[in-house]
Each structure stands twice: as C-alpha cells, then as structure tokens.
Amino acid sequence: MGVLTIDPLTRIEGHLKVELQVDDSKEPFPTVSQARCSGTLFRGIEIILKGRDPRDAFYITQRICGVCPTAHANASIMALDEAFGVRPPDNAILIRNIIQGANSLMSHILHFYILQGPEWGVLANLPEMLPPVKASLGKHYVKAIEMRRKAHELLSIFGGKMPHHASYVPGGVTVLLTPSKVASAQTRMVELKNFLQDVMVHDSERIVRNLKNLGLYDLVKTMGKGTGNFLSYGGFPKPETYEDRTKWLLKPTPGFDEREIRENVKYSWYDEMWTNKHPSERETKGCPEKPDAYSWITAPRYRGEVYETGPLARMVNSGMYDLMEPKGSALERTLARAKETSIIAKAMIEWISDLKPGERVFKRWEKYPDVPDSAEGIGLWEAPRGALGHWLKVEAKKIQRYQVVTPTNWNASPRDDQGRSGPMEKALKETPVPKVDTYGFLAKLGHPLAEKAKSLGLSDLNYWDGYNATLPLMIIRSFDPCLACSVHLLTIGKGRPVRKLGRTFHPVGLHGSFEN
Amino acid sequence: MNRRKSSLEFNGVDLCYIQGAGCTGCTVSFANCTDPNLVEVLQRYLEKLVPAWDIGLPHFYPTVMVTAGKQAMVSIDAWKRAKLRVLVIEGAVSGSEYCEVAGRPFEDIVAETAEYADFIIAYGTCAAYGGMVSATPNPTGSRGVMEFLKERHISKHVINLPGCPGHPEWLVLTLSAILKGKLPPLDRHGRPKDFFGKDLHENECPRRGYYEAEEFATDFGTKECLFKLGCRGPTTRADCPARLWNNTTFCVNAGGPCIGCTEPGFPDQMSPFYAEKELEPEVEPLLTRGFRYLSELPAKLLDKVRIWLSVFGIAVFIVRGVLKGLSRKIEK
Numbered sequence: 001m002g003v004l005t006i007d008p009l010t011r012i013e014g015h016l017k018v019e020l021q022v023d024d025s026k027e028p029f030p031t032v033s034q035a036r037c038s039g040t041l042f043r044g045i046e047i048i049l050k051g052r053d054p055r056d057a058f059y060i061t062q063r064i065c066g067v068c069p070t071a072h073a074n075a076s077i078m079a080l081d082e083a084f085g086v087r088p089p090d091n092a093i094l095i096r097n098i099i100q101g102a103n104s105l106m107s108h109i110l111h112f113y114i115l116q117g118p119e120w121g122v123l124a125n126l127p128e129m130l131p132p133v134k135a136s137l138g139k140h141y142v143k144a145i146e147m148r149r150k151a152h153e154l155l156s157i158f159g160g161k162m163p164h165h166a167s168y169v170p171g172g173v174t175v176l177l178t179p180s181k182v183a184s185a186q187t188r189m190v191e192l193k194n195f196l197q198d199v200m201v202h203d204s205e206r207i208v209r210n211l212k213n214l215g216l217y218d219l220v221k222t223m224g225k226g227t228g229n230f231l232s233y234g235g236f237p238k239p240e241t242y243e244d245r246t247k248w249l250l251k252p253t254p255g256f257d258e259r260e261i262r263e264n265v266k267y268s269w270y271d272e273m274w275t276n277k278h279p280s281e282r283e284t285k286g287c288p289e290k291p292d293a294y295s296w297i298t299a300p301r302y303r304g305e306v307y308e309t310g311p312l313a314r315m316v317n318s319g320m321y322d323l324m325e326p327k328g329s330a331l332e333r334t335l336a337r338a339k340e341t342s343i344i345a346k347a348m349i350e351w352i353s354d355l356k357p358g359e360r361v362f363k364r365w366e367k368y369p370d371v372p373d374s375a376e377g378i379g380l381w382e383a384p385r386g387a388l389g390h391w392l393k394v395e396a397k398k399i400q401r402y403q404v405v406t407p408t409n410w411n412a413s414p415r416d417d418q419g420r421s422g423p424m425e426k427a428l429k430e431t432p433v434p435k436v437d438t439y440g441f442l443a444k445l446g447h448p449l450a451e452k453a454k455s456l457g458l459s460d461l462n463y464w465d466g467y468n469a470t471l472p473l474m475i476i477r478s479f480d481p482c483l484a485c486s487v488h489l490l491t492i493g494k495g496r497p498v499r500k501l502g503r504t505f506h507p508v509g510l511h512g513s514f515e516n
Numbered sequence: 517m518n519r520r521k522s523s524l525e526f527n528g529v530d531l532c533y534i535q536g537a538g539c540t541g542c543t544v545s546f547a548n549c550t551d552p553n554l555v556e557v558l559q560r561y562l563e564k565l566v567p568a569w570d571i572g573l574p575h576f577y578p579t580v581m582v583t584a585g586k587q588a589m590v591s592i593d594a595w596k597r598a599k600l601r602v603l604v605i606e607g608a609v610s611g612s613e614y615c616e617v618a619g620r621p622f623e624d625i626v627a628e629t630a631e632y633a634d635f636i637i638a639y640g641t642c643a644a645y646g647g648m649v650s651a652t653p654n655p656t657g658s659r660g661v662m663e664f665l666k667e668r669h670i671s672k673h674v675i676n677l678p679g680c681p682g683h684p685e686w687l688v689l690t691l692s693a694i695l696k697g698k699l700p701p702l703d704r705h706g707r708p709k710d711f712f713g714k715d716l717h718e719n720e721c722p723r724r725g726y727y728e729a730e731e732f733a734t735d736f737g738t739k740e741c742l743f744k745l746g747c748r749g750p751t752t753r754a755d756c757p758a759r760l761w762n763n764t765t766f767c768v769n770a771g772g773p774c775i776g777c778t779e780p781g782f783p784d785q786m787s788p789f790y791a792e793k794e795l796e797p798e799v800e801p802l803l804t805r806g807f808r809y810l811s812e813l814p815a816k817l818l819d820k821v822r823i824w825l826s827v828f829g830i831a832v833f834i835v836r837g838v839l840k841g842l843s844r845k846i847e848k
Contacts, residue, residue: 066541
C-alpha cells in the first residue's frame with residue numbers, strides 16, 4: 001500500500017490537494033483503493049457578506065471565482081430579484097443569458113484546450129491540442145486562447161469588463177442597448193460559433209476516433225466512472241418561460257425540488273448537530289477535533305443520494321446526450337462539455353437577434369431606491385461547472401445570512417453520513433497508477449507517441465514518488481473543479497492552534513491519516 | 517530591485533507566478549491581453565527554458581503549467597537559479613492557517629520567493645492591498661504583499677498593479693519596462709503613475725459632460741452620469757476610459773457605476789456600491805507631504821524667480837518707455 005499525494009494540483013481553478021491510497025498488488029498496474037480530496041484555501045466570502053447592503057452581493061459573490069463570476073452574478077441577482085419582488089424585463093433576461101452564455105463558452109474552451117487538452121492530446125495523438133512547444137504543435141491550443149478572449153469581448157459589450165462584470169442590478173441590467181452593440185456582439189458570436197463547430201466539436205470527435213484506432217478506447221471509456229446520478233438546476237430561460245424551469249434551454253433534474261437538498265457533515269469538521277440540514281437552515285459551526293473528519297468541504301446530497309453535477313449532468317437531463325457508459329466517465333464529461341458549447345452557441349445567436357434596442361432593460365422594484373426591510377431569496381443557476389445555489393436572507397435592510405453551495409461542493413465532497421464517497425472520490429477508485437514513467441507507460445500500452453515523449457524530455461512528466469499520476473490527474477480535471485468557493489473553513493498542520501472568529505481551536509489537521 | 521541589469525544581456529524575463537487568496541480572475545484577465553497576445557508574450561518576453569522549444573513557458577504558473585504536484589514545486593527551485601527573476605503574485609497573503617500550497621503556508625512561499633526576486637509585481641487589488649478577501653471582518657487575516665513583506669522585515673520594492681482584476685496591459689507593459697531595465701515611476705501607493713496617475717474624469721470618462729452639466733441618472737439603463745447611482749469615477753485613479761477593457765468598453769460604458777476597484781480602500785470604503793457617497797479627499801501623511809514639499813521647493817522657487825524676473829523686465833521696459841517719453845517732453 002503506497003500513498004501518492006498531488007499538491008498543488010495544477011491546471012484547475014484554486015487550491016486542491018488529493019491524496020491517493022494505492023493498492024500495489026493489482027495487475028497490470030497498481031490501482032487507487034481510496035482517494036481523499038481537500039481544498040487548501042479558505043476566504044470566508046459568506047462571512048464578509050454579513051451585514052452589508054443586499055445589492056452588494058452581486059459584486060462580492062462574483063469575486064468568489066474569476067473563471068465563472070457570471071454564474072455567481074446570475075445566481076445572486078436571481079436571489080435579489082426574488083427578495084426585492086421584481087421580474088426583470090425581457091431584454092434584461094436575454095442580456096443575462098448572453099452574459100452567462102459567453103462566459104460558459106469561454107470557460108469550456110479554456111478547459112477543453114488549456115486545462116485538460118494537453119493530456120487528451122498526448123493520449124489520443126492530437127498534436128494540435130498540445131502546448132505550442134514546437135512550431136508543428138499546438139495550432140488549436142493557440143487558437144483557443146484567442147477565441148476565449150473573443151468570448152470575453154462579446155461579454156464585456158454588455159457587461160462593461162470581464163472578469164467581474166458590472167452591469168447587473170435587481171430588476172434588470174444597466175446597459176443601454178443600442179443597435180451597434182447588438183451588431184458588434186453578433187459578429188463576434190458568429191466567429192465563435194464557427195470555431196466551436198469546426199474545431200472544438202470536431203476535435204472532441206477525433207479524440208474518440210483516435211482512441212479507438214489506437215486500441216485505447218476500452219481502457220479509457222470506463223475511466224472515472226461517477227455515481228450515475230445527475231443533478232442540474234436548469235439554466236438559460238426564454239422571456240416567455242421565465243417562470244417555468246422545466247422549459248429552459250438546460251433542464252433541471254426531472255422532478256427537481258430545491259427543498260430536498262441536504263448538507264452532510266459527518267466527515268467534515270463541523271458540529272454534527274447541524275448535519276443533514278437544508279443550506280438555508282444550516283449554521284456554520286466548526287468542530288475541528290472530530291475524530292473521523294478529513295475535510296472542510298461539506299457533503300451536499302439530494303434526496304439522500306450522491307449526485308454528480310456539470311455539463312454531462314445537464315446534457316443528460318436535457319436529453320441532448322446519450323451516455324455510452326451508464327455512469328459516465330472522464331471522457332464523456334469532456335465530450336458533453338464540447339457538445340454543450342455548440343448548443344449554447346446556437347442559442348446565443350438567437351438571443352442576440354431577439355434583443356430589442358430602445359426597449360427598457362431595467363424595472364424599478366417596489367421600494368426603489370430603498371431596499372426591503374426583510375426578505376428572502378433563492379438563486380439557482382447553472383455555472384459552467386455545474387449546479388450553483390445561493391440562499392439569501394435580508395433582515396433590517398442588511399444581509400443576515402448568505403449561503404452558497406457550489407458545483408465543486410457536490411463533485412469534490414467527502415463521504416456523507418452513510419459513509420458514501422463523493423463523485424470525484426468515487427471516480428478515482430480503481431484508477432491505474434502505473435509504477436513507470438510516462439515513456440514506460442505509453443510504451444506498455446503500445447502507444448506510438450512513446451518515443452516522441454522521450455525525445456521531448458516529457459518522459460518524467462507526472463512521475464514522482466515512484467508513481468505515475470497521469471490518469472488520476474485526467475479524472476480530477478475532467479470534473480473541472482473550482483476550489484475557490486467550495487471551502488467554507490480550513491486549517492492546516494496537525495495540532496496547530498487556529499484562531500477563528502475569536503476562538504482558539506487545536507485541530508487534528510487537514511487530513512486524517514489513512515491509518516485510522 | 518537590489519540588482520539592476522541591462523536588458524541586452526537577456527532574451528527575456530524569468531517568470532514565477534504564484535497564487536494566494538484570490539479567485540484566478542487576474543490570470544484569466546492576463547490571458548485576455550492583445551497586441552501582444554498571451555502566446556506572443558510567452559514567446560517574446562519570457563526566458564526560453566528549454567533551448568529546443570520555441571516557446572518560453574513561465575517557470576511556475578499553476579493555471580497553465582504542464583507539471584503538477586512535487587514536479588511543479590521543483591520548478592520554483594529552477595527559477596531561483598534563473599537570470600532575471602520576476603515574481604508576480606496574485607491574491608492576498610492570508611494568515612498561515614488559511615492558505616496552503618504543497619503542504620506549506622502560502623506566507624512562507626511568498627517570503628521565500630520574494631528573497632530571490634529581482635522584481636516583485638503585486639497583480640490585482642488583493643495582492644496589492646488585500647482587496648475583497650481582507651474586507652471587514654477580514655476572517656482570514658489577509659493583507660497585501662507590501663504589508664506582508666514589511667511584517668517579515670523583507671525590504672524589497674513591490675510594483676502594485678491593482679484592479680479587480682488587474683488589466684492585462686498594465687502587467688504586459690510593466691514586464692516590458694523591466695525588460696528595458698527601467699522601473700516605472702510609482703505613486704505613493706506603489707502604483708505606476710503612467711496607469712494610475714489620473715482619475716477617471718481626468719482620463720476623459722465619456723459621461724463626464726453630463727457630470728459637468730449636472731445631469732445625473734436616476735434609473736439604470738440610461739445615458740446620463742452615474743454619480744448619484746454610486747459611481748466612484750471622480751475619486752478613482754485608473755486609465756480605464758482611455759485604455760478600455762477587453763478591447764471594447766469599460767464599466768461606465770455598460771451603465772455600471774465605477775466601484776473604485778483600483779483604490780487601496782476597496783471594497784470597504786466603496787461599499788455600499790450603489791449609494792452615492794462623497795469620498796473624503798485623501799489626506800497625505802505629514803512626513804511624505806514634507807518630503808514632497810522639499811523636493812518640489814527648488815522648482816517652485818525657480819518658478820517664482822522666473823515670474824518676478826519677467827515682472828521686473830516688463831516694469832523696466834515700461835519705466836524706460838515712460839522716462840524716454842518724459843525726457844523727450846522735457847527736451848521739447
């Protein structure tokens with residue numbers, strides 16, 4: 001039994017550490033028998049939000065994540081709309097869709113090529129997807145950097161700047177709509193759509209084809225199996241169906257009911273008194289001396305089951321993607337992501353042409369410009385990485401409680417009260433962790449790139465402590481984890497005293513050891 | 517900045533980009549740069565690591581680097597032996613319990629790399645002044661890089677490039693200045709004067725005319741000045757209206773009031789963002805004011821001498837003319 005630690009886990013958003021317990025007796029390669037994921041950065045945005053003007057939530061929650069700020073913006077503004085009791089005008093609904101759509105495209109392009117692309121490029125023998133270390137490599141990689149920038153340009157026409165745009169208010173948006181804005185957005189969108197359909201979707205098809213030709217498909221297709229439960233809240237309404245989630249472009253889980261969400265904390269450092277509660281009822285109370293706990297991430301569960309979230313979940317729930325493996329895999333998460341970009345791109349063109357310059361984009365709420373004395377609101381939305389929920393409570397014109405449950409909270413969750421692992425931990429189980437370097441690994445698979453990897457000096461890649469971490473890295477990255485917001489509280493080091501909100505703890509450490 | 521180097525000796529800079537308590541937004545923003553774009557920056561500006569490769573990748577940059585885990589951390593050691601070491605820090609430095617990289621507190625990593633760096637750039641408001649993470653009640657004890665280095669008694673200059681996120685061109689142009697062996701002149705908050713010397717109004721905000729005419733918007737989605745809706749443009753020093761974001765626009769153009777994200781007081785001084793708020797004029801500390809007075813004194817004196825000399829000259833001219841006229845009259 002060996003242990004492989006991956007820290008820092010690069011090419012994701014945020015600070016993630018993964019510990020793998022490896023069973024050396026398995027043939028032909030040792031495999032992972034247990035995995036533990038822990039976030040290693042805590043910022044406490046929810047604590048910062050307390051006592052502020054409710055409208056500030058739009059600006060502050062965006063700063064949770066710089067890759068998908070629009071998702072937090074949309075979720076918080078929906079919660080605010082509900083709290084202020086106002087329905088945005090049609091133009092505003094479309095502009096919010098366009099802003100989120102552009103960001104989803106940018107995030108998916110970034111993930112497909114820059115964050116995860118190099119691994120698929122090596123495994124499926126696609127030199128276009130590798131970083132441009134030689135003139136013959138990386139054509140699509142370089143193009144992707146340019147196209148993701150175009151998506152941000154499109155967004156900033158309506159958002160002002162990106163990341164962290166500036167144009168939402170409860171009751172609508174702030175941008176004065178002119179025909180020239182619509183036209184310059186549409187030009188960029190057409191260019192983006194062409195890239196996505198001609199290059200990105202095409203590349204995703206080539207990955208499958210090449211893997212089949214290389215005889216690696218059978219190994220890869222079962223790699224990173226999830227739980228088979230797919231959660232989505234729904235995203236991208238049309239103005240006429242704004243009130244009915246089931247008619248939105250991306251559909252929620254069939255029969256979705258927000259009240260069935262529970263956060264489990266048996267293996268997280270929180271007081272067990274607050275386990276299995278709805279996010280809006282929970283109090284965050286640290287309990288760092290809990291013997292079995294090993295993470296500061298809570299374990300959200302829906303209807304008592306472990307759910308995976310992300311583009312694959314959305315595509316399956318919307319009936320736009322047919323699963324090859326009933327429980328999904330790392331490859332299918334990537335394919336679904338590519339498929340989703342082309343669906344969003346098509347819809348974007350429609351939304352942009354539906355805009356009506358000259359008509360209003362903002363509607364005053366009842367008490368404008370004052371804020372309501374006390375109110376509650378829920379914002380459920382689809383971030384590029386999966387289902388995102390904001391729960392807001394206003395008391396005496398100030399934020400009294402703000403809870404955020406992010407996609408990575410679901411995907412990277414620790415075990416729950418029944419001892420079931422989260423989707424990412426489960427997907428890592430049984431993953432081969434060869435005891436050879438990348439050259440040896442590729443050679444053992446009979447891969448034609450083996451010699452090339454050696455000549456590029458890449459044979460040592462992902463090989464340390466006697467294990468090759470390539471496959472676990474691919475599986476973790478396929479979830480597109482975004483750690484910045486999934487951690488509510490954190491401490492490191494064994495027995496180091498931690499001051500938290502004026503109290504002193506003596507925690508047992510970020511990760512209990514595997515022995516106990 | 518203890519060692520000044522000539523640019524001619526090197527092909528480029530050696531970049532180590534570390535991320536603390538932040539949101540990766542500054543990285544995403546850096547990737548938005550154009551003319552040169554990110555790939556060109558990497559090719560032109562960064563030291564080539566492997567001679568056979570056509571591109572220089574940063575030594576350490578978690579979001580884009582090829583390696584992970586232990587291998588990634590080895591890259592930092594390689595950077596320490598490089599020639600022109602530039603350290604870019606994104607995100608605030610939070611208390612040692614709250615941010616960890618490779619099993620070590622982020623604080624220690626900053627202190628260690630800062631010792632080796634020839635130039636330190638704090639990119640984004642979090643790294644420069646603490647930013648959003650250090651907002652009241654500052655649950656993680658976060659602060660900016662400058663403040664942290666002072667705490668640890670590490671005397672190094674920091675170039676602050678605030679903004680939430682930082683503008684990509686601010687970083688690229690600063691890297692260019694470093695390549696030329698020049699330090700951009702900084703204001704008293706450590707920001708390059710070229711980018712942060714003037715406020716939004718002095719940089720020709722397109723809605724300034726409405727401000728002068730006192731036509732203020734009362735609803736969102738209109739074309740008038742946003743001052744009464746909470747715009748902090750008159751007191752925020754940044755060149756956004758002239759430089760533009762994402763090549764297209766900036767917050768006020770999209771009807772979003774400026775929230776003052778490049779100022780040291782962001783976000784607490786600016787919140788609540790949608791309320792009109794007269795910011796108190798900045799009060800300069802006495803000592804720096806004294807220094808500035810003394811340093812500006814010779815120029816001021818010279819100006820005075822010039823004025824008095826010209827007054828004297830004119831007076832002489834008039835008096836002479838008058839005298840001449842008088843003498844002519846007397847002669848007659």
